[in-house]
Amino acid sequence: MKNTICLLLYLVSINIGFAQDAEVQKKLKNFDKQMEQVMKDWNMPGVGVGVVKNGKLVFMKGYGYRDYEKKLPITGNTLFQIASNTKLFTATAVGFLVDQGKLDWDKPIKTFVPSIQFYNNELNNTITVRDMLAHRTGVTRHDLIWYKSDFNRSQLFDKLKYLEPAQPLRQGFLYNNLMYAASGHIIDLIEGKKWETYVQEKILNPLKMNNTFFSIADMKKQQDIFVPFNEKRDTNILYKIPYLEQTDGLGPAGSMISNINDLSNWLIALMNKGKFDEKQIIPEAVVNATKAPSIALNNSLLEQGFTEVLNPFYGMGRQTASYRGHQLLLHGGDFDGIHSQISYMPQDNIGVIVFVIGDHGFSYNSITYNIYEHLLG
Numbered sequence: 001m002k003n004t005i006c007l008l009l010y011l012v013s014i015n016i017g018f019a020q021d022a023e024v025q026k027k028l029k030n031f032d033k034q035m036e037q038v039m040k041d042w043n044m045p046g047v048g049v050g051v052v053k054n055g056k057l058v059f060m061k062g063y064g065y066r067d068y069e070k071k072l073p074i075t076g077n078t079l080f081q082i083a084s085n086t087k088l089f090t091a092t093a094v095g096f097l098v099d100q101g102k103l104d105w106d107k108p109i110k111t112f113v114p115s116i117q118f119y120n121n122e123l124n125n126t127i128t129v130r131d132m133l134a135h136r137t138g139v140t141r142h143d144l145i146w147y148k149s150d151f152n153r154s155q156l157f158d159k160l161k162y163l164e165p166a167q168p169l170r171q172g173f174l175y176n177n178l179m180y181a182a183s184g185h186i187i188d189l190i191e192g193k194k195w196e197t198y199v200q201e202k203i204l205n206p207l208k209m210n211n212t213f214f215s216i217a218d219m220k221k222q223q224d225i226f227v228p229f230n231e232k233r234d235t236n237i238l239y240k241i242p243y244l245e246q247t248d249g250l251g252p253a254g255s256m257i258s259n260i261n262d263l264s265n266w267l268i269a270l271m272n273k274g275k276f277d278e279k280q281i282i283p284e285a286v287v288n289a290t291k292a293p294s295i296a297l298n299n300s301l302l303e304q305g306f307t308e309v310l311n312p313f314y315g316m317g318r319q320t321a322s323y324r325g326h327q328l329l330l331h332g333g334d335f336d337g338i339h340s341q342i343s344y345m346p347q348d349n350i351g352v353i354v355f356v357i358g359d360h361g362f363s364y365n366s367i368t369y370n371i372y373e374h375l376l377g
């Protein structure tokens with residue numbers, strides 16, 4: 001047990017061939033020591049951190065291991081499941097169709113996709129794609145329909161009509177993965193090509209995200225990949241757990257796999273109004289639409305006595321809040337044994353990517369906020 005803890009405290013820092021920003025390094029001078037303590041306190045197998053500033057990846061470090069058993073380091077190319085951080089890719093892909101006039105954010109989706117069926121005619125005549133992407137349909141999660149199931153996307157799409165609302169439309173935030181799976185299938189129905197192909201062509205290829213994938217099968221063909229570990233209950237023992245692989249039907253809600261290097265390009269484009277390498281990859285109107293507030297979230301942290309994060313809203317595929325007076329856009333992603341957070345402060349031109357291996361060390365919020373604390377002084 002003592003040896004296990006000692007090994008866990010071993011800190012791996014990887015320089016991946018880019019010039020670490022001197023100012024950022026100076027502001028984060030105590031961060032490594034703090035991360036060492038966090039790794040110890042939470043018994044974390046591994047954490048990957050990236051910082052984007054002024055259009056560049058300026059900081060990347062791995063703490064612990066991407067494979068705890070083999071003691072393999074985390075690098076900028078280590079592949080992780082990004083889980084629900086997939087949602088913004090889907091909302092953006094839908095935005096391309098809106099930009100082309102093939103969809104409308106705020107007209108009933110049935111106008112454009114007659115085959116879609118919800119629980120009753122009121123919903124059929126009213127629900128928009130913004131409602132679906134903002135989790136404000138009034139239909140709750142029903143996650144056991146897709147979790148570890150073999151249902152394909154078309155089958156999940158057909159099951160929407162059985163999901164009884166838990167509250168009135170647009171009266172509250174009810175997170176729903178199935179609405180994102182359905183939104184991806186809508187792309188298939190309108191464009192005649194799978195969501196994966198559309199995202200690859202419209203987003204990944206132009207952003208040079210050449211090492212981003214849609215399945216564990218494809219990830220396993222690569223060398224630099226994460227391995228999920230967890231902590232045995234009431235012990236400090238870490239053990240390997242299986243990947244969550246049954247994500248094909250869920251797809252647009254959470255199947256994507258990427259690394260810090262690729263995701264830095266994604267952040268650069270989002271932070272630059274959709275531009276990358278001086279080219280307009282994502283229409284600026286789509287970037288703005290996805291971050292615009294669509295439904296209010298609870299001030300739950302304020303209710304607990306924490307005043308840093310105030311007045312959160314959900315847009316489409318991400319939420320926005322005020323962090324110590326700075327606008328913060330963010331989304332988390334959570335699968336078995338792997339958790340991610342992708343965020344940025346548009347007025348400060350700072351973005352942060354965090355991956356955490358292990359459900360017991362589910363702490364990407366505190367790591368993300370700590371980085372912003374350092375960078376904002």
